Amino acid sequence: MTITDQRSSRVASSSFTFTPAQLGGGRDKTQLIAYADRFGGSLAELSQLLRDDLDGVFDGVHILPFFTPFDGADAGFDPADHTQVDERLGSWRDVKELSRTHHVMADMIVNHVSHTNPAFRDVVENGEDSEYADMFLTFSAVFPDGASEEELATIYRPRPGMPFTHYRWGDKTRLVWTTFTPQQIDINVATGAGRQYLENVLDALASGGVTQVRLDAVGYAVKTPGTSSFMTPQTYEFIDSLAERARERGMSVLVEIHSHYENQVEVAKRVDQVYDFALPPLLLHAIHSDDIAPLTKWLELRPLNAVTVLDTHDGIGIVDIGGDGAKPGLVTDEQLSALVESIHDASDGASRKATGWAASNVDIYQVNCTFVDACGSSKAYALARAVQVFTPGVAQVYYAGLLGAHCDLELLERTGVGRDINRPYFTAEQVRARLRDELVADQVELLRLRRTHPAFDGSCTITADPEAASLAIEWRQGEDVCTLTANFAEKSYAISHS
Structure with a gap:
């Protein structure tokens, strides 16, 4: 793979610190995100893996759609009955049982239901x-x-x-x-029937042991004539109202939006948490170009009430770092185009087969690829994961990334769905076997450190040297210190801690 020098204009070294008051803290430091049917096979198997084989690694778990049916046209994001657990995976009793030891997040699919509803x-x-x-x-x-x-x-x-x-x-x-x-089929959230539907879903989640809801596709929920009907002022008002109704039931709210980075900053002021979807492509840009200037800029201005990710059940977001009309992005259009090509090259063309017109579920803002393959090597992937885990926020790890999965071209060919390249199936036995892999075991220990070391309850100082393409993230509380030093030119990192 040949990567040309795509560095931004030279930027001087910089350092900035976030205080404990700014960071806020929270219940979770680490979370797993997984499909029950693809990580173990059922809710009971997922629980056993978390409690036994991954004991002490994750505070919480985001269980991807387990409603009826979990295997519809969009892998569960098109529920026919959003208030019922698909009996093939288990029951609400299983969800509530898991909530005894792990905070449970579930999706509230706000915008639509299945045509079989x-x-x-x-x-x-x-x-x-x-x-x-x-x-x-x-x-x-x-x-x-x-x-x-x-x-x-x-x-x-x-x-x-x-x-x-x-x-x-x-x-x-x-x-x-x-x-x-x-x-x-889109729901009319402006009518009494539409609002009552959403109330019923909130009630089902709260009574089932869910303590955090992820508002899926909420940016599209409100349609207003003469506008884009996406992230409009009316959308923000709707998010405010829906978030308040969730909190009344004891649930916090995470908003899922792929959009210009300024929208993430604005939404973060209104809800409990937002995804940091800009971090993954910026890390890939730094890995493939040795240019950490855009990453450094984002680390300084990003919302701190964020859930950090590398890979997710969707593709790798591109729109999150690009421009929007007159609004410049975190990278230039040329850098963004180069990044997409770099991912295709790093994955030996696998991502090209699963992205855009090559796949049936076409998205204009994502590249479909496992993050390991998008990085081009296990060494670069380990570097990206270390930076993610040390970045302020909740470190959420997708099951395929945790297990070091490569692009599943066989599943892609079988289904023709682009995102399936990063949605592999693992039985409980296969998960346990993968946990013995060195790359996987290193991630587990890194997450255990993030979850248990007292320094992560203190302040965080980030120091960047763009000339050397190096980054240092230090967490400190009293005498407790934990420091990551990352070198993107060498694709290496080191961790030291008290």
């Missing part, structure tokens, strides 16, 4: 006579007087084409709003 099937059958007719969003509900070409072109959608699908509506045919796929 019983309420929507009733609307298809009975049209306006259905008691659920107001629960689902149609073109005319947003544009009662029609829409101009300009208004339609303004709508933001993460996939090509218009967000509408023809569906039977009793004895008529209606244009139903489908932001993501034709099988995912």
Whole structure:
């Protein structure tokens, strides 16, 4: 793999410190994120792995959609019944049992349901006579007087084409709003039926032992004529209201948004936590170009109430560090294009097969690849993981990354779904076998250090030397010190601690 020098204009060394008051602290320092069916096979197996084989490693776990069905058109993100656990994985009793030892996060899929949802099937059958007719969003509900070409072109959608699908509506045919796929039917959150649906989901999660909700696709939930219908002022008001209703039930709120980095900073002021989706591509940029200037800039201005990630169940976000119209990004357009090509090269072309038009679930803002392969080597991957774990926030680790998984080209070929390249299946026995791998064992010990060393309850000082492409992150509380020194030119790191 050949990487050209893509360094930003030279930046002097810098150092900045975050105090314990700024960092805030929280219940969790480390979290696992996993599908129950792909990490063990069931909720009971997932619990056993966390309590036995990974004892003392994770404070919490984000269980990816386990609702009915967990294996729909979008790997559970299209529930037919969002209030029930798919019996093939277990029951709410299993979720509540796991919550005794680990904080449990679950997805609240705000924007849509499956086309097999019983309420929507009733609307298809009975049209306006259905008691659920107001629960689902149609073109005319947003544009009662029609829409101009300009208004339609303004709508933001993460996939090509218009967000509408023809569906039977009793004895008529209606244009139903489908932001993501034709099988995912958007909810009308402005109506009583839509609001009651969301209330029912919140009640089910809270009673099932969930203590944190991840608001999935909430940025698309509010449609406002004449706007992009994505992260508008009306969206922010809706997030405020939904977050408050979750907190009333004792649950904190994490918002999932892929967007310009300034949106993440703004949303962070309104909710308990946001994802730091800019960190992964900036780490990859630093690895492939030896340029840490954009990473350094972000580490200084990023929200501190963040959940940090490398890989996730989705692709590697690109829009999170790019520009947006007149708003410059954290990297230039040329650097962003070079980064995407670097990932394709590092993965020996595997990511190219799973990204964009090559895959069935096309996203305009993500590259589908395991993070190990995106880095190009286990050494570079270990460096990226170390920086993530030392970065302020909750260190959330995706099961495929924890297990050092490579791109699953066989699964991709079988399903034709781009994201499946990074959604492998592991039985409990296979997980235990992978835990003996050196790369995996090193990650486990790193996470155990992050979770247990008292220095991580203190202040954090980050010192960057762009000329040497090196970064130091020091945590200190009294006499307790824990320091990471990372060198992106050499793809190496060292940790020292009291």
